[in-house]
Amino acid sequence: MDAAALYDELHTITETLSGIMLHTSFHETSETSFAGKEIYIAQVFFTDAWQGSLRIITTDTLARILAERIFSDPAYPVTSFEMSEALREIANITGGNLKNFLPEGTKLSLPRLDVVAEIPAMHTIITTLHFEAEGEPYRIDLLRGNTQ
Numbered sequence: 362m363d364a365a366a367l368y369d370e371l372h373t374i375t376e377t378l379s380g381i382m383l384h385t386s387f388h389e390t391s392e393t394s395f396a397g398k399e400i401y402i403a404q405v406f407f408t409d410a411w412q413g414s415l416r417i418i419t420t421d422t423l424a425r426i427l428a429e430r431i432f433s434d435p436a437y438p439v440t441s442f443e444m445s446e447a448l449r450e451i452a453n454i455t456g457g458n459l460k461n462f463l464p465e466g467t468k469l470s471l472p473r474l475d476v477v478a479e480i481p482a483m484h485t486i487i488t489t490l491h492f493e494a495e496g497e498p499y500r501i502d503l504l505r506g507n508t509q
Contacts, residue, residue: 365500366462367487370459374458375501385426387446390498395479395480401419402418405469405473406470407468412506413504414504415501416452424447427447428448447476483502485505489502504505
């Protein structure tokens, strides 16, 4: 599958996920800026038949909002653990759906989460999607090759 087709699939998966599970609107933008913000990167890795990874990149603010939507108990504020669990689950669902469009025999890792001050540069990016939700940036990178 080429980069344009993978982009389209990721766009469809994100739109579906944002409406069904996250109850928020994701608006596509031409770029995302994370300047001066704490950055959360949830990532899953593809192995065996297809080598690569999928990164979900967002801010601490949007991570909190999405966790509140997923856990939906307004009586209690979400914890940092719930924020990381929510983002790992979003990466896992997105990667799991995308795996259906990758070569048969591709395996998906458990998701991991990193909190960073800046996004690590990766030279193997196949496609990137930029969104805005709740006034915050949300980016998806699909990377090719051994990215672990």
